[in-house]
Amino acid sequence: MPVVRVLSKVVKQALLAPACGCQPLAVAVRNISFSPRQVTSGSDASFHSVSFSETAHPKVLITGGLGQLGVGLAKLLRKRFGKNNVILSDIRKPPSNVFHSGPFIYSDILDYKNLREIVVNNRITWLVHYSALLSAVGEANVPLARAVNITGLHNILDIAAEHGLRLFVPSTIGAFGPTSPRNPTPDLCVQRPRTIYGVSKVHAELMGEYYHHRYGLDFRCLRYPGIISADSQPGGGTTDYAVQIFHDAVKSGKFECNLKPDTQLPMMYIDDCLRATLEVMEAPAETLSMRTYNINAMSFTPEELAVEVQKQLPDLQVTYNIDHVRQAIADSWPMNFDDINARNDWGWKHDYDLPELVQTMFNFIGSDSRIAQAS
Numbered sequence: 001m002p003v004v005r006v007l008s009k010v011v012k013q014a015l016l017a018p019a020c021g022c023q024p025l026a027v028a029v030r031n032i033s034f035s036p037r038q039v040t041s042g043s044d045a046s047f048h049s050v051s052f053s054e055t056a057h058p059k060v061l062i063t064g065g066l067g068q069l070g071v072g073l074a075k076l077l078r079k080r081f082g083k084n085n086v087i088l089s090d091i092r093k094p095p096s097n098v099f100h101s102g103p104f105i106y107s108d109i110l111d112y113k114n115l116r117e118i119v120v121n122n123r124i125t126w127l128v129h130y131s132a133l134l135s136a137v138g139e140a141n142v143p144l145a146r147a148v149n150i151t152g153l154h155n156i157l158d159i160a161a162e163h164g165l166r167l168f169v170p171s172t173i174g175a176f177g178p179t180s181p182r183n184p185t186p187d188l189c190v191q192r193p194r195t196i197y198g199v200s201k202v203h204a205e206l207m208g209e210y211y212h213h214r215y216g217l218d219f220r221c222l223r224y225p226g227i228i229s230a231d232s233q234p235g236g237g238t239t240d241y242a243v244q245i246f247h248d249a250v251k252s253g254k255f256e257c258n259l260k261p262d263t264q265l266p267m268m269y270i271d272d273c274l275r276a277t278l279e280v281m282e283a284p285a286e287t288l289s290m291r292t293y294n295i296n297a298m299s300f301t302p303e304e305l306a307v308e309v310q311k312q313l314p315d316l317q318v319t320y321n322i323d324h325v326r327q328a329i330a331d332s333w334p335m336n337f338d339d340i341n342a343r344n345d346w347g348w349k350h351d352y353d354l355p356e357l358v359q360t361m362f363n364f365i366g367s368d369s370r371i372a373q374a375s
């Protein structure tokens with residue numbers, strides 16, 4: 001059969017292949033001479049694919065692990081899979097408590113060879129890709145956000161596909177925009193975000209799902225709400241105020257909010273977020289009717305959060321000084337998130353609503369100060 005006809009038959013088969021019967025990357029590489037990256041000839045699909053025993057005891061790499069979420073996730077995964085089976089990585093220098101709590105390695109996601117070396121040398125089977133520039137810092141440096149969030153993601157997808165990794169990439173409420181339904185926002189609807197962050201996350205969702213269908217990449221993605229944590233700082237997003245209020249309330253009894261009092265956004269306590277991540281990574285593939293899910297816990301406005309915080313610290317004074325960039329972003333994001341598919345498919349259920357969230361935050365950071373104020 002002429003070469004062109006062989007190629008077109010292979011391409012046609014690949015395009016028609018259902019999700020579960022998709023072509024392994026190595027097969028696609030061999031037959032149609034196309035690779036997301038050049039894989040050395042003779043690469044063997046079975047060699048790269050994840051065996052059952054490997055999925056039972058994964059070896060995990062977390063990129064961008066020194067941000068708000070990575071250290072907490074490493075702690076959770078290490079408890080479950082063992083300290084040495086979870087490697088944190090970042091381009092920043094780790095604080096000494098993090099450095100001494102388990103394996104840490106330098107990894108710049110823009111350096112493809114470095115990433116591949118880490119995955120190969122450490123026999124990585126799960127990759128949790130946390131590196132990103134968030135919404136507000138992304139608008140302040142669009143070229144860098146484009147490089148890290150889009151070019152970096154391409155490196156991650158190719159590495160994961162070539163080495164048969166299970167890949168988790170978080171998306172966000174920021175993947176929706178002003179033309180999306182906002183109250184509630186379902187999994188599938190118009191997505192036309194107006195930030196480079198949102199655009200890059202829609203791109204990540206689509207590329208991950210495409211690699212899943214085209215190459216069988218085990219891509220899993222959750223759209224996180226704004227995440228609230230006590231012992232880690234947010235990295236420059238629109239929802240950061242909901243963390244800052246606790247620290248300022250405890251430190252000075254005053255908080256200046258950069259969003260309007262009635263700006264309603266979906267939010268989640270970090271423990272719920274990290275547990276959801278582990279649960280979706282462990283979910284049997286047949287329970288996942290989709291590869292990108294909304295997850296939700298609560299929605300509130302700055303005014304509602306302040307009222308709840310004032311139940312603990314009645315003297316807290318809240319003023320408003322609007323940051324117009326962040327306000328415009330928040331006004332284009334979901335007010336409520338519909339996560340019915342996550343609840344039905346793999347049993348997602350949040351533990352923390354607003355009162356438990358506030359109580360827990362103060363248990364972590366507030367008790368000393370309340371004692372100080374009372375005396």
Ligand SMILES: NC(=O)c1ccc[n+]([C@@H]2O[C@H](COP(=O)([O-])OP(=O)(O)OC[C@H]3O[C@@H](n4cnc5c(N)ncnc54)[C@H](O)[C@@H]3O)[C@@H](O)[C@H]2O)c1
Binds near residue numbers: 228
């Ligand atoms: N925190 C939230 O509220 C939230 C909500 C929705 C989605 N998410 C997503 O979850 C992930 C983690 O969020 P986070 O809050 O921990 O982010 P963060 O901004 O706190 O941390 C991101 C990390 O990426 C690292 N990084 C930047 N450039 C890099 C590069 N070239 N190579 C490797 N690492 C690099 C940074 O050093 C930083 O430590 C992100 O993808 C984010 O989009 C977070």
Ligand SMILES: C[C@@H](O)[C@H](N)C(=O)O
Binds near residue numbers: 135136173197239240
């Ligand atoms: C919502 C989320 O993606 C992030 N906290 C931000 O505000 O940019």
